[in-house]
Amino acid sequence: MPTPTAEAPATAKATTAIALDSVSKIYGSFAALRNVSTTFASGSCTMILGENGAGKSTLLRAAAGLITPTRGKVSIFSQPPSQQRHRVAYMSHAPMLYDELTAMENLTYFAALHRGDACACVGSPEMALRAVGLDPHLTRPVGQYSQGMRQRTSLARVLQTDPEILLLDEPFSNLDVSSAVHMVELLADFLTWPLPGGGSRTILLTTHLASLAEPITTHTLHMRAGQIIQPPTEAAR
Amino acid sequence: MKPFLKYFSHVLIHLRKDLRLEWRSRDAINGMLFFALLVVVVFGLAFDPTGFPTTTRQISGGILWVAILFASITALNQSWNREQRNQVLEAQRMAPSPASALFLGKAIANMLFVLLIEAVLAPIFVIFFNLHPLGDTRLFALILPLGTWALVVNGTFFTALGLRARNRELLLPLLLLPISLPALLAMVQSTTGVLTGELDALQIHSWISQLAGYDIIFTTVCLLLFETVLNAE
Numbered sequence: 001m002p003t004p005t006a007e008a009p010a011t012a013k014a015t016t017a018i019a020l021d022s023v024s025k026i027y028g029s030f031a032a033l034r035n036v037s038t039t040f041a042s043g044s045c046t047m048i049l050g051e052n053g054a055g056k057s058t059l060l061r062a063a064a065g066l067i068t069p070t071r072g073k074v075s076i077f078s079q080p081p082s083q084q085r086h087r088v089a090y091m092s093h094a095p096m097l098y099d100e101l102t103a104m105e106n107l108t109y110f111a112a113l114h115r116g117d118a119c120a121c122v123g124s125p126e127m128a129l130r131a132v133g134l135d136p137h138l139t140r141p142v143g144q145y146s147q148g149m150r151q152r153t154s155l156a157r158v159l160q161t162d163p164e165i166l167l168l169d170e171p172f173s174n175l176d177v178s179s180a181v182h183m184v185e186l187l188a189d190f191l192t193w194p195l196p197g198g199g200s201r202t203i204l205l206t207t208h209l210a211s212l213a214e215p216i217t218t219h220t221l222h223m224r225a226g227q228i229i230q231p232p233t234e235a236a237r
Numbered sequence: 238m239k240p241f242l243k244y245f246s247h248v249l250i251h252l253r254k255d256l257r258l259e260w261r262s263r264d265a266i267n268g269m270l271f272f273a274l275l276v277v278v279v280f281g282l283a284f285d286p287t288g289f290p291t292t293t294r295q296i297s298g299g300i301l302w303v304a305i306l307f308a309s310i311t312a313l314n315q316s317w318n319r320e321q322r323n324q325v326l327e328a329q330r331m332a333p334s335p336a337s338a339l340f341l342g343k344a345i346a347n348m349l350f351v352l353l354i355e356a357v358l359a360p361i362f363v364i365f366f367n368l369h370p371l372g373d374t375r376l377f378a379l380i381l382p383l384g385t386w387a388l389v390v391n392g393t394f395f396t397a398l399g400l401r402a403r404n405r406e407l408l409l410p411l412l413l414l415p416i417s418l419p420a421l422l423a424m425v426q427s428t429t430g431v432l433t434g435e436l437d438a439l440q441i442h443s444w445i446s447q448l449a450g451y452d453i454i455f456t457t458v459c460l461l462l463f464e465t466v467l468n469a470e
Contacts, residue, residue: 086333096328113332
């Protein structure tokens with residue numbers, strides 16, 4: 001099978017951020033991913049499209065290192081995902097936050113887990129919350145937030161860790177149009193954030209709302225039944 | 238920061254979070270307290286502690302640990318629920334933090350919850366069973382924490398192991414009780430020894446040493462295996 005590749009913009013160095021080599025993920029008799037081979041270049045923003053059950057989330061979770069492929073190999077900057085956790089952030093459609101804690105407490109907790117020698121820079125939880133349009137001093141626990149507010153808090157959680165690779169699974173679900181547009185603007189801004197060691201940031205996102213993500217998308221990839229039916233093609237800008 | 242200090246700072250981060258979560262919800266403590274008190278009251282009503290003081294002393298060690306064990310199980314069963322809700326566990330797995338620090342933080346938090354219940358339970362237990370220990374009661378300062386840790390460390394581990402199982406609430410006692418038998422034996426024997434005064438100091442210390450050995454072995458095994466359990470699919 002040919003290796004489809006999401007190339008970075010011409011200005012950026014085309015280092016491979018994520019590589020999937022003949023990756024299959026089989027649950028019982030169901031193949032969520034079938035022999036998928038592709039690479040995503042550093043600096044690219046790839047939108048993965050496909051109907052429900054196409055394997056979009058599985059691909060993202062494999063890239064995040066949250067699932068181990070049944071066959072094949074996933075690498076992040078030529079290393080296993082488990083060794084590159086400090087460079088990757090993953091946001092799913094579930095908020096991945098504690099309901100009983102406030103947004104600030106949640107973010108402070110996760111920021112503390114990321115703080116260390118391996119992380120070159122960790123943003124402030126307060127700044128991250130302000131960036132997504134939330135008041136850091138809200139005393140209500142996250143469990144009492146609306147779905148949209150939770151989603152924005154979740155985005156703040158991943159942005160504050162200053163990741164090189166951002167994996168977003170249905171980031172616009174539960175968001176109203178204006179919040180989704182604001183999120184896209186934030187992601188566009190994120191792509192321009194300088195990295196301490198140079199290089200470019202990479203986004204991989206799945207969505208059913210292609211039109212929303214188009215302004216930041218450099219490449220589009222189509223999946224069906226666990227396979228890539230259209231390799232990453234450069235998006236019309 | 239030195240790796241050792243960094244590791245313990247991560248344990249403290251997890252511990253602080255678990256204590257804060259419990260302070261907000263009081264899910265574990267309320268459940269445990271109710272269950273432990275129920276066991277003590279029911280056994281207190283079933284026996285006549287004043288009529289048979291020797292028998293009471295002989296069985297009360299066992300009753301105390303039965304109350305603690307079953308109360309712990311109710312709390313331990315819930316100990317990873319908050320991580321499962323909203324897929325927080327996946328965010329934990331993505332964090333560049335040692336998995337064993339997450340485990341240790343939660344096990345220490347669970348230990349503190351159970352110790353708190355023991356602190357409430359102990360005076361009630363003494364009153365209900367009209368207990369006048371005949372041995373060296375200072376040894377409880379060793380027996381109770383060591384025994385509690387034995388239950389909690391395995392309980393926290395096995396709850397995590399059963400997270401993806403359909404009948405996980407049934408799975409915990411099925412796994413925890415048989416594997417805790419050596420520890421339970423040491424806890425009950427040493428507690429009964431102190432209450433009845435029938436065992437000499439050497440014998441009690443031997444049971445306590447067995448308990449400490451059990452704790453060291455199982456804590457090490459749990460810490461080493463936790464990452465595998467956390468990432469199991």
